Amino acid sequence: MKLRDAPIQRKLMSVILLTCLTVLVLMVSAYIILEYYSFRKAAQNNVLTLGRVLASNSSAALAFDSPKDANEILNALKANPHIVEACLYDIDGEIFAKYPVNAPSGNFPSAIQFEGYRFDKGYISGFNAVMQEDKKLGTLYLKSDMEEMYAQLRHYGLIGLLLIAGSLILAYMLSKILQKSISEPILALEQTARIISEQHDYSVRATAHGKDEVGALTNAFNHMLTQIHDQNQEIISFNQNLELKVNERTQALQQQKDFVETIINSSVDLVAVFDNDLNYIMLNKRADDYYEKKRENILGKNILEVFPEIKDSPMLRDLKKALNGEAVYDAKYKSPVLNRSFENYYIPLKDKDEKIYGVLTLGHDITNIMEANEKLETVNTELLKSNRDLEQFAYVASHDLQEPLRKIQTFTQLMGDSFYDEEKQKNYHKKIAQAASRMQNLIQDVLNFSRISKTEEAFVDIDLNKILENLKNDFELIIREKEAVINHPVLPVIKGIPLQLSQLFSNIISNALKYNEKKPVINISLEKLSAEEIKKNLKLSENVSYIKIKFSDNGIGFEPQFSEQIFNIFQRLHGKQTYSGTGIGLAICKKIVENHHGIIYAYSEPNIGATFTVILPSQRNTTL
Amino acid sequence: MSHLLCGQNKTAPEYQVKAVFLYNFTQFIEWPPSSFKEPDDPFIIGIIGDDPFGSYLDETVAGERFGTHPIKIQRYNDVKNISNCQILYISSDDVETTKKILSAVSGKGVLTVSDVPNFYKWGGTVRFFTENNKIRLQINVDLSKAEELDISSKLLNVAKTN
Numbered sequence: 001m002k003l004r005d006a007p008i009q010r011k012l013m014s015v016i017l018l019t020c021l022t023v024l025v026l027m028v029s030a031y032i033i034l035e036y037y038s039f040r041k042a043a044q045n046n047v048l049t050l051g052r053v054l055a056s057n058s059s060a061a062l063a064f065d066s067p068k069d070a071n072e073i074l075n076a077l078k079a080n081p082h083i084v085e086a087c088l089y090d091i092d093g094e095i096f097a098k099y100p101v102n103a104p105s106g107n108f109p110s111a112i113q114f115e116g117y118r119f120d121k122g123y124i125s126g127f128n129a130v131m132q133e134d135k136k137l138g139t140l141y142l143k144s145d146m147e148e149m150y151a152q153l154r155h156y157g158l159i160g161l162l163l164i165a166g167s168l169i170l171a172y173m174l175s176k177i178l179q180k181s182i183s184e185p186i187l188a189l190e191q192t193a194r195i196i197s198e199q200h201d202y203s204v205r206a207t208a209h210g211k212d213e214v215g216a217l218t219n220a221f222n223h224m225l226t227q228i229h230d231q232n233q234e235i236i237s238f239n240q241n242l243e244l245k246v247n248e249r250t251q252a253l254q255q256q257k258d259f260v261e262t263i264i265n266s267s268v269d270l271v272a273v274f275d276n277d278l279n280y281i282m283l284n285k286r287a288d289d290y291y292e293k294k295r296e297n298i299l300g301k302n303i304l305e306v307f308p309e310i311k312d313s314p315m316l317r318d319l320k321k322a323l324n325g326e327a328v329y330d331a332k333y334k335s336p337v338l339n340r341s342f343e344n345y346y347i348p349l350k351d352k353d354e355k356i357y358g359v360l361t362l363g364h365d366i367t368n369i370m371e372a373n374e375k376l377e378t379v380n381t382e383l384l385k386s387n388r389d390l391e392q393f394a395y396v397a398s399h400d401l402q403e404p405l406r407k408i409q410t411f412t413q414l415m416g417d418s419f420y421d422e423e424k425q426k427n428y429h430k431k432i433a434q435a436a437s438r439m440q441n442l443i444q445d446v447l448n449f450s451r452i453s454k455t456e457e458a459f460v461d462i463d464l465n466k467i468l469e470n471l472k473n474d475f476e477l478i479i480r481e482k483e484a485v486i487n488h489p490v491l492p493v494i495k496g497i498p499l500q501l502s503q504l505f506s507n508i509i510s511n512a513l514k515y516n517e518k519k520p521v522i523n524i525s526l527e528k529l530s531a532e533e534i535k536k537n538l539k540l541s542e543n544v545s546y547i548k549i550k551f552s553d554n555g556i557g558f559e560p561q562f563s564e565q566i567f568n569i570f571q572r573l574h575g576k577q578t579y580s581g582t583g584i585g586l587a588i589c590k591k592i593v594e595n596h597h598g599i600i601y602a603y604s605e606p607n608i609g610a611t612f613t614v615i616l617p618s619q620r621n622t623t624l
Numbered sequence: 625m626s627h628l629l630c631g632q633n634k635t636a637p638e639y640q641v642k643a644v645f646l647y648n649f650t651q652f653i654e655w656p657p658s659s660f661k662e663p664d665d666p667f668i669i670g671i672i673g674d675d676p677f678g679s680y681l682d683e684t685v686a687g688e689r690f691g692t693h694p695i696k697i698q699r700y701n702d703v704k705n706i707s708n709c710q711i712l713y714i715s716s717d718d719v720e721t722t723k724k725i726l727s728a729v730s731g732k733g734v735l736t737v738s739d740v741p742n743f744y745k746w747g748g749t750v751r752f753f754t755e756n757n758k759i760r761l762q763i764n765v766d767l768s769k770a771e772e773l774d775i776s777s778k779l780l781n782v783a784k785t786n
Contacts, residue, residue: 056778060778066782132651
């Protein structure tokens with residue numbers, strides 16, 4: 001642990017002990033160093049003194065050339081175990097005597113290098129001049145080890161260490177007791193502070209132990225606690241008030257929010273809010289009825305991520321417009337996602353700084369209204385047409401029906417005028433009978449026409465070949481009389497009303513037989529209507545397949561400009577005298593084909609022939 | 625002692641050593657104050673009889689002093705000629721001659737020196753002798769005391785005494 005983070009007690013003790021240790025070590029070191037130098041000096045002096053004594057003693061031996069005596073003198077050095085070597089040089093510098101006696105001469109300095117004693121590699125060595133009176137007789141060399149000094153130093157070192165250890169132990173014990181006067185008030189203060197911070201009890205007070213800085217700190221701390229306590233009380237009561245208010249507000253807001261949410265979710269319209277990046281922020285419950293994806297999977301995501309289909313739709317364009325601040329209304333939006341139509345509102349949402357932060361989108365489903373409208377329009381068109389037909393019918397009927405009636409009136413009057421002329425009477429009677437018969441035919445045809453109801457009678461499978469066979473039987477007499485030929489392929493089975501289809505074929509074929517001066521040749525052809533042809537004709541539905549049956553004859557034909565008129569009721573192109581007929585047949589044909597959701601048209605050139613084309617829905621599995 | 629040999633071919637090596645010894649006595653022996661009347665009186669090393677040292681002794685003591693006294697060499701042919709000298713080398717080996725010389729200087733504080741083996745018996749103070757090729761000394765301590773010569777114990781240590 002770093003000292004910085006250590007408890008204050010340890011810190012104090014560390015400081016004290018470190019100080020003690022430093023002082024002690026410095027003192028002991030200084031003492032030992034001092035001792036070292038004084039020992040050195042003393043050792044040097046000892047050797048020097050010894051050298052002087054020896055030199056003095058050996059002067060006579062040198063003077064009177066007595067190496068034996070000199071050796072004896074040197075041999076006395078045995079008494080001092082620290083002298084390792086010694087020798088005497090005569091006045092010429094030759095070795096005169098040695099200690100130990102048998103030491104090889106090579107051990108000793110070959111020449112006298114200096115006067116005095118020096119320290120060299122753990123030894124003290126040096127030279128003394130051997131003088132008698134003031135006369136130099138030779139030189140003494142001495143070499144002493146410093147074991148004595150080292151031993152002494154070791155001794156002092158040991159004492160020093162013991163002193164340090166003892167002092168430290170004493171210092172430790174003393175500081176352990178004495179530091180309490182500083183650390184205990186601080187620890188007590190810290191303890192109080194911890195209790196307060198852990199239990200949040202600001203009523204606790206620290207006890208001041210004295211009038212020193214810690215005491216002052218404790219008093220300041222207590223004062224601070226009082227302030228905190230008071231402020232806390234204020235804050236708590238303020239908080240309680242605030243909490244109450246917040247709760248009230250929250251409740252009110254929640255109510256308001258629930259209210260708004262209920263309204264939005266109850267809306268029959270789709271309501272969505274996007275942010276500036278077109279991510280869904282809000283989507284009302286109606287979305288669940290429309291989208292397959294769940295609302296929680298849509299919210300937060302970008303509209304293009306959720307519905308990539310709208311990429312090129314007007315909706316994206318309008319959303320962007322709205323983000324630029326323009327409220328957009330799209331009266332008729334066809335959703336590529338839902339295949340339904342909507343009336344859409346895009347309303348920019350602005351914050352209080354008038355900055356746009358999103359778009360509110362309202363989508364009102366108008367699919368059903370539009371469908372109803374379309375139906376209404378269709379019915380209306382049909383009504384108008386039927387009205388027109390009725391008007392025409394009334395006009396034509398009154399005109400055509402009045403014509404035989406006027407005849408009957410005229411001939412009845414003439415009969416009255418020539419009451420006695422039997423011949424004339426017979427003739428008039430015949431005319432009246434003819435007119436009445438014609439009137440009856442007219443009325444019968446009108447009835448037939450009006451009977452072709454639009455009511456969806458049950459459509460059944462009809463084999464068109466059978467219808468054609470039956471017709472051939474019906475027209476057997478006239479076919480034989482006129483030597484007529486009818487060519488036809490095998491016709492399909494289709495859904496339809498049997499009587500109506502029979503009448504359609506009957507009317508067309510009877511016209512072809514009737515309006516013909518030659519031997520009639522009737523060619524019936526069959527083909528499947530191609531998709532392009534279906535597309536070209538607006539009255540046909542693209543989802544249905546159709547067959548096209550062509551009836552071509554070699555009859556008298558008609559001018560092409562009449563190709564539409566001929567389908568109107570009571571429209572006759574020829575005099576009654578030339579061709580019998582009521583002028584209702586093709587009108588009936590048209591009505592029947594329309595009943596079967598098909599179309600009929602004609603093309604002709606006079607004296608060449610006419611072609612009637614009938615297009616009818618085929619059964620899906622019809623084979624041609 | 626090699627430098628002392630330079631230019632000396634007449635004197636035998638043995639006497640060169642002895643010449644130096646003679647000089648060295650001046651350093652290990654104290655003569656009584658009565659030996660000198662004046663501070664600059666010479667310290668005389670005398671030689672009686674034949675002189676075996678040649679000029680070597682003169683050269684050895686040249687410029688040397690005993691305290692304040694310059695050391696001089698005196699050669700004597702006759703006992704009568706012996707004046708105030710402090711060291712006297714007696715070269716004669718004749719007992720009568722020697723005894724006569726000794727008695728002449730007795731009580732005058734003179735250190736008598738000789739090579740003669742019986743010199744000690746005859747009443748001389750210091751005798752040179754050879755032992756293991758070394759020149760050694762024999763000193764008659766009683767006599768030297770009688771002559772008031774204070775011989776350093778160091779000198780006595782290296783000499784044979786009785």
